Amino acid sequence: MRLLLPFVILPILEIALFIQVGGLIGVLPTIALVIGSSLLGVAVMRRQGMVAAMDVQRAMQEFRDPARPMAHGALVMIAGLLLVVPGLFTSALGLLLLVPALRELLLGWLGRKAGAAGMRYDYRSTASVDFGDVPPRQRRGAGWQDEEIIDAEYSVQDDPPQPVRQGLTDQQGPGAASGRRGNSGWTRH
Template structure:
């Protein structure tokens, strides 16, 4: 229900702000502000998105938890997207997301709602094939088939002369062991 209300309320707010701002500064100035915010949003996403990617790589190379740089990067990209969307309300939200304190506050609020779980395999899902003997961990049971014999002679059909390369009979040659 909240999502439907948001899709109804936000466009009404944007239209009302367009009317108010357009009445104060004029049509062309309003359009120039909308275009300027879109250009700024694209530039922000390019520069800050690349910087966020470098920060994530740095945290991974230093064996640190990359979740905080990832969250900051995602919020900066969201801020850029909000700046690209035409409208003053979305621009205000995008500018708010550019403030590091607002991002940290938002991350804390989101983190309270996130529940971390543990992933694993239950013993009932790890059923063995009853026809195979149990092996220790680290042993992989496998089968193989020799597709071609590397010692097989090369047969030349009678239509091939000496100027054409010999052709092997059998497999492709990629399965030699």
Template sequence: MWLFLVFVGVPILEIALFIKVGGAIGLIPTLAIVILTAVAGTALMRLQGMQALARLQESLERGGDPVGPIAHGALILVAGILLLTPGFFTDTLGLLLLVPPVRTRLIAWGASRLTVRVATFGREGGPRRPARGDTIEGEYEILDDVPPERRGNSGWTRDPG
């Protein structure tokens, strides 16, 4: 039901706002405001999107949790979509999503309402990397001493000539 309200209510609200604002300031200034918010919002979205990508890369390089930068990046994308949609209500929501403290509060609110369940499959403990000092035994064969007819053509052996 809420999806129906969004698809019907938002366009009705946008039309009402266009009529009110257009009646107060005129047609040309109203259209100019809508176009300027789309252009400014796109520029802000690009700038903040690049910053969010840089924060994500930095977090991954440090081995940190990438959830925060990913959530901020997703909300910046939603802000861009809202800013490109013509209308005063969607522009206002889009501009609000470009304000980092608003995004942070929205992410915290969403996280408080989210339930995470973890399921693991496979053997207990999962794969284990050898610790320092562990000995890994294996067998090898020196291919330079093997005659060329026994080498095969896998592409992983050197050409004898």
């Protein structure tokens, strides 16, 4: 019943606002206002959707937490959706959500509410890896350089003598009977 209440109250509120505003400014300006807010909502969702996606991508490239850009992007998309829905009350809510300071306040309130409800999110890895005493470092930002460079040398060895080389053939497949060297990954071609 609690979830059904907004769906009953919202249409009644919208109808009452249409009547009041229509009486003040007239029917055609009221209809133009609703159509204009819908067009604005579509434009906001198209433009801000791309901006939000780029903000999330930038945060991930800089190894920052993408939660805040994602939350702002979600609120902007909700604002656009509220503007698209025909109605004056929903359009007013959509316009309020477009104000960055109000979005920040709403996100802070939602964060406190989620924290009070015991919802905690941790983005750290829970896997434990034993690489000695020093934990593995995370890559930080575009100017990051590896401080632990391992210097190594290698050399190419000649093919082994003929009897040893015959043991390097694949024993299955079309070349098994002829003794042809296979593609096992261990043979050199």
